[in-house]
Amino acid sequence: MQRSLRNIYHYCAAHSTPPSEVLHELDRETHLKTLAPQMMTGPLQGQLLRFISLWVKPKFALEIGTFTGYGSICIAEGLPPDGMLHTIEPNRELEYIFRKYVEKAGLTDRIQLHRGRAEDIIAGLDCTFDLVMIDGGKQDYSQHYDLVINKMNPGGIILVDNVLWDGKVTHEKKDKDTMLIHQFNEKIQADTRVENLLLPLRDGLMIIRVREFEGSGVRGITPEPRTPEPRTPEPSNPTAPNP
Numbered sequence: 402m403q404r405s406l407r408n409i410y411h412y413c414a415a416h417s418t419p420p421s422e423v424l425h426e427l428d429r430e431t432h433l434k435t436l437a438p439q440m441m442t443g444p445l446q447g448q449l450l451r452f453i454s455l456w457v458k459p460k461f462a463l464e465i466g467t468f469t470g471y472g473s474i475c476i477a478e479g480l481p482p483d484g485m486l487h488t489i490e491p492n493r494e495l496e497y498i499f500r501k502y503v504e505k506a507g508l509t510d511r512i513q514l515h516r517g518r519a520e521d522i523i524a525g526l527d528c529t530f531d532l533v534m535i536d537g538g539k540q541d542y543s544q545h546y547d548l549v550i551n552k553m554n555p556g557g558i559i560l561v562d563n564v565l566w567d568g569k570v571t572h573e574k575k576d577k578d579t580m581l582i583h584q585f586n587e588k589i590q591a592d593t594r595v596e597n598l599l600l601p602l603r604d605g606l607m608i609i610r611v612r613e614f615e616g617s618g619v620r621g622i623t624p625e626p627r628t629p630e631p632r633t634p635e636p637s638n639p640t641a642p643n644p
């Protein structure tokens with residue numbers, strides 16, 4: 402991250418409600434005990450997840466890619482009293498950290514961990530979702546999206562992390578991973594079942610809202626995406642401040 406952006410990030414974090422002591426400890430332990438702590442949802446994005454969960458009030462939420470559970474706890478903190486979070490993670494090695502902090506947060510009966518790959522588990526989940534966080538294998542985003550879209554309630558929200566891929570999606574030449582993320586972003590942009598907002602928060606957060614139309618989502622047969630009207634690109638504004 403560029404220095405000026407890092408300063409802005411720190412300023413924003415310093416002027417936002419701080420994470421709970423449990424999340425602070427989880428952040429520390431994840432940095433001490435895992436090889437790739439940068440995969441963890443950070444404090445600012447975690448607070449956004451919590452806010453979105455509070456706004457959406459999901460009866461059922463889903464997270465793909467649990468890691469050590471930072472995002473799980475944030476989403477679960479925002480659930481209504483009868484809400485439940487399903488979270489999916491194939492890597493067993495970090496489960497002890499997840500369980501330790503979910504218990505410390507008093508959320509054991511609000512979060513259900515499914516061990517395995519999302520593609521093997523989602524179809525067997527007997528519920529529909531108001532809120533989904535897609536944050537598993539980046540090469541699987543498209544498949545994970547296809548699996549969850551038919552399990553969304555109309556008006557439901559799907560969040561997708563890392564969709565700017567360190568800014569490389571804007572490069573003329575894209576490596577294989579970058580191309581996959583770019584193609585995913587294009588696919589969402591063309592999907593008229595949803596409306597979407599790509600925020601340049603951290604590594605890029607795509608917010609997708611499932612449209613409420615007759616026959617959408619679980620209430621009927623989901624229509625195939627139509628060919629969208631070309632969207633007029635907004636004029637770039639080089640003088641605009643960084644977000």
Ligand SMILES: C[S@@+](CC[C@H](N)C(=O)[O-])C[C@H]1O[C@@H](n2cnc3c(N)ncnc32)[C@H](O)[C@@H]1O
Nearest residue numbers: 440441442466467468471472492518519537538
């Ligand atoms: C970026 S981390 C998730 C961070 C986490 N959401 C958080 O809040 O800290 C990505 C995780 O996805 C998991 N993962 C990879 N492929 C997956 C798949 N096919 N299904 C579910 N999880 C997957 C990885 O093992 C890794 O723990």
